[in-house]
Amino acid sequence: MPEELAARAEAVEAEFMYQYESSAPPSIAAALGITTTRIGGGVALSMRHDPTGYWSKALGFGFDEPVTAGLVDRVLDFYRSEGSVGAVLQIAPSVLPADWADIARRHGLRPGGRIVKLACPIEDFTPAGETALRIEHVGPGDARAWASVVLKGFGMPEEGLAEMLVAVAGHPNWRPFAAWEGDRIVGGASLFLHGEVASLNSGAVLADHRNRGAQSALIAARVREAASAGCRWLVAETGEPAEGVGNPSLNNMLRAGLQRLYTRQSWIWSPGGIS
Template sequence: MHTEEISPLVESAEAEFMYHYESAATPSTARLLGITTARIGGGVALAMRHDVTGYWNKALGFGVTEPVTAELVADVADFYRVQNAPGAILQIAPSLLPEDWSEIRRRHGLTPTSPWIKLVGDIGDVATHHHTDLSVRAVDPVDYPLWSSTVLRGFGMPTDGLADMFAAALTHPGFRPFAAWDGDDMVAAANLFVHGTVGSLNATATLPTHQNRGAQSALIAARAAAAAAAGCRWLSAETGRPADGEVNPSLNNLRRSGLRPLYERQNWAWSPAGS
């Protein structure tokens, strides 16, 4: 399958799991974090007014069912303005950008920031077994709160509000959470989102005390097996592009497991002061 054919599939899967993470928040959690979500122009816009991480204000999934236009970007900017968001990141696959994107992004003050790499693997090419001395298995609902706090601690994010948001989202039928245990202790966690023919890997984090013990690769393998069992044809993931001379262990783990870079996706930062 060519990039132009698979880009809409994997971009849509990513947009949907992000939408469900933030939309699942209970009313009290949504008030605490200042969460508002919207579907705009075939994509999703996610606002979190009280986000201290810089991660949760983002808009993505555009260009799949409707073209990316100046009017669409204006609607997205208006959404974040109304929500009093401190800023936001727009994520659009390069093959889905319009020819006049340079003019559109200048008009709305969008500035390039750290790019991400989108990776994809044919489900038959991704490893479904990886040895580790940790115990890796699917997470039962009773452990959803523990899974949520483990992911956030692994990413260095605060747990207040966000842990409740994550735990609520895991009840969505498309999510398949997994974790790695060292004895009775959960030390790494990851999620799979099944969206049609795509299994989207996300929320993979290992506690600092247990890094370099094969948890990430084992969690990729476990989720690949689950995606195959769910009838997925493709496995996708996204991670940051390492700076020159640096290494991104997550990127290396994904590549060793059988996923291949599909494209580099520039992140575009929107600021209320710059639009």
Template sequence: MNTLVPPSVAEQSEAEALFRFETAAPEPIRTALGMNATRIGGGVVLSMRNDPTRFWSKALGFGTTGPVTAELIHEVCDFYRAEGTPQAVLQIAPAFLPADWEAICESEGITAGSSWVKLVGTTEDVVARADALEMPPAGITVAPVEPDHAADWGTVLVRAFGMPEEHYAQLSASTATQPGWHPFAAWLDGEIVGTGTLHVHGDTAQMFAGAVLPHARNRGGQTALLAARARAARDLGCRFVVAETGTETPGTRNPSLHNMLRLGLQVAYERPNWNWQPLPEAA
């Protein structure tokens, strides 16, 4: 395990970014998507009841202020049961899983799913790597998002991730003008074709929502978005950057992972996604 950034810091960085992304959504969007959130045991628990993507109901950031226990996980699942959440994902760093995790999973209806890779790097190293690369990428320019481009930026973000535009585009766009977020756009021939934003927590900068539309890929846009955000993190006084992406399974290649490694981020650990669904009520 890479110890450049402790798991507690890396997990809190992601948890705070996701908590702020969801809880700051405009009220009509929160109502339409059935959104609610709470903090439990040092972590954050996010529910989106009406989410066809099955992505946004997440519980993470646990193990940083106290141990992960059966009681803690039961409280998390109780929140989801009370919300009527059809499914959720628990994301817990392997270092914080308790010895009785298998029994907890069986009791609460939790099963193992796919895994993510947590990556960390020093801002200084990532910026140095970025400066050493041949820039700019072919036809792509990257710049901070101005308020009058926030709506387009939010639309591109959800399109790039394959999510519905209704509600989700406005949810994403709302963060582009909020304090604490530092959004960037990749442009090609006068249109936004890529997105990425940055959230600062302490001296750590969280990479968030980096993606490029299919027709603009393989031009270096994602790398340029990572580089621009790393430079912004440096200017904001951050010492570390944190990011996540999917693991590579046999026979697959994740370009996002290789772009991050190319810029000097290092794999800290792999973290399984633990899927929760309510157990059928006993007859």
């Protein structure tokens, strides 16, 4: 696996997560307790009042500056200073140091979920499947409904988080797309442009409209947009399924030509951990 591609894959994810949270309107940032910072080439994102346990995470490390005990100390000091109730560290396996087990043990980091990182040159993408649903770019008038559907698709509450998603919808590097049945949005997804790299993220479909080709069609629409914008690489990530359990999002991306780069272990930190 080329190290440069791993660096790009981690950087684009770190940047879109940073923009999601740092772009929240001031009133929403205050209500959710959002603070963001850049450390050692990566980002650390804290949401003290996160109703989901998803948004406090640190990622993008190991390429501008090596992952060391000192770097991890700086990241966790940030979370302690913010009064965070917990956070997740996500570091590509190729940049974990030889003493990572000792670092994790010292801070009481425990393994969490595993994330599959995928990528491919944009010319290797192959559209897969068809849908009768209408797939279009989301304009300002539909941004709130789009955010609502994305959050519902992931099983997340809307309060505060919907406004956070809407805030990036009009940014020039963000291209939200939706699947409509008639005049109702039933699925949504985002494209984030970062230089030559396009990130396919935030794809979700309402439970009663799954298995109708919406996910594959949303992927295809975003890839066409990325190609028009001059991007050369597609990058995405999704949860690694448990043994014997399928992941439709992973299957859809593999069918479309994206390839597994690596699987990244998440590491969970809580204030009561060893330090």
